[in-house]
Amino acid sequence: MELFYDGVTKDSINKENMRVACRGIVKKDGLYLMVHLKKTDIYTFPGGGIFEGESLDECAKREVLEETGIKVKALKLKISVTEYFIDSTWTNHYFTCEIDDENNVQDLTDEEKELELEVVWKSEEEIFDIFENNMTLHEQGPQVHKREFFGFINSL
Template sequence: MRLLFEMDKHDYDECTHSFSRPSARSIIIRDGKVAMIHSMKYDYYKFPGGGIEQGEDPAEAMIRETREETGLVVIPETVKEYGLVHRIQKSDSDPTEVFIQDNYYYLCDAEETVVSQHLDGYESKEDYQLEFVDPYAAIEKNSRDIHGPYNPMMFQREAKVLNMLIAEGHLGSRQDDQ
């Protein structure tokens, strides 16, 4: 899978150990809008997806996580690799730990019918809602305000991926909307 970009804070020289948590995320586009999770509690957008379980294929994790978080059922034969974002920084919770995350993004389609979500505890508390959102609106919302306890790198990552999708013609430009 191609490397889209790296996010490296270079702030971990004093760390003594590392923690790696790879994730997989879906990019589902309909009518120039992209499927995203809207956290109603903290008012931010993120691509559907989450952690890859031990021994799980990243594409399978993306399909599972997308269904759990959004209720969208990904059509497996439409899944195409988009790219990887490599993130590395000192952990927010342990100053002796390096946090490493490879985020695998996949372009795909989903069935029209949306099934019920299966949210875990924190996702329910944040009141995750599926929205097909204008990419510029998502970028703008994530760049304003503080969105709860989350590291700003998550919002920067999502904005950068959205901007790449726009630049590569997967999503329309502002001029297309006028």
């Protein structure tokens, strides 16, 4: 799926600054694992950038573990969402995941600590409400929520 912002068209895509990330959709007892960046009021599914030489599923597993302390098995790639901005192109790959071990420690980056990342479990209804009604405190928050919405509904 492709999302175009800032007036970008297929002919004006920025191919110099591209970022690839993976995200995990984890369900337990009818609730879904998310992270909430309290300082910006942005909700996302746990995930982040891929390392050189890392596979997509390895990236999803590592990022879920780092952000939440929960070890998962990446089961299936459900959708890839590419966002085109004037200055960059971002692709997020969404994997359904299953919990392997919940007794691990978070390994947050300084940026995640600064943004006050917290782990939350949300129902499907709460997630739809967040993505429909929460405009966040960050200028790009609505775009992030739109991307996460598409990742979520295509992973159900």
